[in-house]
Amino acid sequence: xxxxxxxxxxxxxxxxxxxxxxxxxxxxxxxxxxxxxxxxxxxxxxxxxxxxxxxxxxxxxxxxxxxxxxxxxxxxxxxxxxxxxxxxxxxxxxxxxxxxxxxxxxxxxxxxxxxxxxxxxxxxxxxxxxxxxxxxxxxxxxxxxxxxxxxxxxxxxxxxxxxxxxxxxxxxxxxxxxxxxxxxxxxxxxxxxxxxxxxxxxxxxxxxxxxxxxxxxxxxxxxxxxxxxxxxxxxxxxxxxxxxxxxxxxxxxxxxxxxxxxxxxxxxxxxxxxxxxxxxxxxxxxxxxxxxxxxxxxxxxxxxxxxxxxxxxxxxxxxxxxxxxxxxxxxxxxxxxxxxxxxxxxxxxxxxxxxxxxxxxxxxxxxxxxxxxxxxxxxxxxxxxxxxxxxxxx
Numbered sequence: 001x002x003x004x005x006x007x008x009x010x011x012x013x014x015x016x017x018x019x020x021x022x023x024x025x026x027x028x029x030x031x032x033x034x035x036x037x038x039x040x041x042x043x044x045x046x047x048x049x050x051x052x053x054x055x056x057x058x059x060x061x062x063x064x065x066x067x068x069x070x071x072x073x074x075x076x077x078x079x080x081x082x083x084x085x086x087x088x089x090x091x092x093x094x095x096x097x098x099x100x101x102x103x104x105x106x107x108x109x110x111x112x113x114x115x116x117x118x119x120x121x122x123x124x125x126x127x128x129x130x131x132x133x134x135x136x137x138x139x140x141x142x143x144x145x146x147x148x149x150x151x152x153x154x155x156x157x158x159x160x161x162x163x164x165x166x167x168x169x170x171x172x173x174x175x176x177x178x179x180x181x182x183x184x185x186x187x188x189x190x191x192x193x194x195x196x197x198x199x200x201x202x203x204x205x206x207x208x209x210x211x212x213x214x215x216x217x218x219x220x221x222x223x224x225x226x227x228x229x230x231x232x233x234x235x236x237x238x239x240x241x242x243x244x245x246x247x248x249x250x251x252x253x254x255x256x257x258x259x260x261x262x263x264x265x266x267x268x269x270x271x272x273x274x275x276x277x278x279x280x281x282x283x284x285x286x287x288x289x290x291x292x293x294x295x296x297x298x299x300x301x302x303x304x305x306x307x308x309x310x311x312x313x314x315x316x317x318x319x320x321x322x323x324x325x326x327x328x329x330x331x332x333x334x335x336x337x338x339x340x341x342x343x344x345x346x347x348x349x350x351x352x353x354x355x356x357x358x359x360x361x362x363x364x365x366x367x368x369x370x371x372x373x374x375x376x377x378x379x380x381x382x383x384x385x386x387x388x389x390x391x392x393x394x
Contacts, residue, residue, distance in 0.1 A: 048079040054110070054127035055134055059336035059348065062112035064124050067103050073116070080111045081293065092117040113385065114294030134337065134348055164286045166358045166372060175222060175243045176299075176314050176361070176368050177275060182225055182239055185273045189256070197267040201260070204247065206274065209255040217249040218277040219259065221268060228299045228366075230316050231381050237316060237366050240299055244268055246277050284326045284360055284370075290388040292322030297331070297382040298366075311371050313357070313378055318365045325362050328387040329369060331355035331378060357384065 051065040065076055073091060092115055103109070108124040110117050119127070186207045193202050206213070225239035245264035249257055261268065295317035317323055335349040355374035359367045371378065 219274040287326035
């Protein structure tokens with residue numbers, strides 16, 4: 001009997017793996033990590049042919065991409081949404097299946113500005129048919145003898161600074177804190193004062209020491225962190241906190257530090273938490289970021305019966321989604337497909353803009369928005385998008 005060489009065993013295994021990689025699409029781990037994968041300009045490794053327009057059962061318009069060999073969620077996001085970085089935040093699929101991020105040739109992907117998800121062939125056919133029906137109904141409404149001007153569509157472009165500033169009312173008693181900041185916070189462990197409640201001018205002992213803080217460092221004092229969860233997915237985005245005031249380090253030695261309470265908006269007590277203070281701008285330069293990704297309002301203070309001009313809300317979109325401080329955002333109600341009861345035609349109603357916002361604080365996945373104008377009280381789940389945003393077109 002001939003001895004079996006190790007190379008004889010290895011070759012079919014390697015061949016099978018390579019074949020599998022060529023046939024299937026990519027999952028989360030298939031992000032380009034070399035220049036050869038990214039291409040010379042750092043973009044997607046190939047140019048994808050965009051799929052047809054379609055309309056979903058809720059009346060939202062988007063495109064349907066049919067997966068080809070070598071396609072990745074990274075490439076699809078770059079081609080349709082203008083950037084490869086956002087697909088993890090907009091990809092929605094059945095999390096119960098073994099690998100919800102795996103795509104294969106001939107899979108159908110439904111894509112809107114804020115969503116990418118797998119759909120069946122039957123769903124794809126129905127949605128494409130709905131788009132064709134809508135286009136036919138719109139065409140039948142026009143007079144072919146009239147000269148029809150091309151509609152103006154403001155396409156996503158590069159970010160632009162707008163020659164306008166917004167004066168921001170200070171959020172005196174509310175703040176948004178990331179999970180990492182809460183985990184890294186310290187607290188008031190004691191005070192030289194024997195009083196139960198503390199106020200401006202009192203010294204307090206903090207649970208940080210020499211080398212961790214320095215004289216002059218400033219800390220925001222807060223209490224009762226309330227978790228803020230993403231809409232739909234339920235992941236924790238951060239915490240809404242009650243801001244009580246701020247303190248400045250006077251002395252640091254050993255394992256503790258002494259700070260003086262510089263400002264207190266309410267009575268303070270031992271156990272109140274502190275994080276490094278970040279001064280909030282009272283004036284923001286408005287910026288135009290039309291290629292950023294759509295999102296939603298994820299928090300509005302419950303102690304307010306009405307959220308109007310001058311208030312703040314939290315959004316589930318941040319810098320990784322293309323936003324920056326000063327980005328102008330609009331809250332909208334999506335249009336829908338309606339039937340004309342007289343003619344029986346299907347009519348697509350336009351989106352309705354209900355509020356204008358400007359982002360005043362932007363973190364990686366979240367942002368704080370200042371309401372500059374609104375026609376109604378805002379609620380958790382309200383949809384938001386950058387001003388001037390449309391689905392990427394080629």
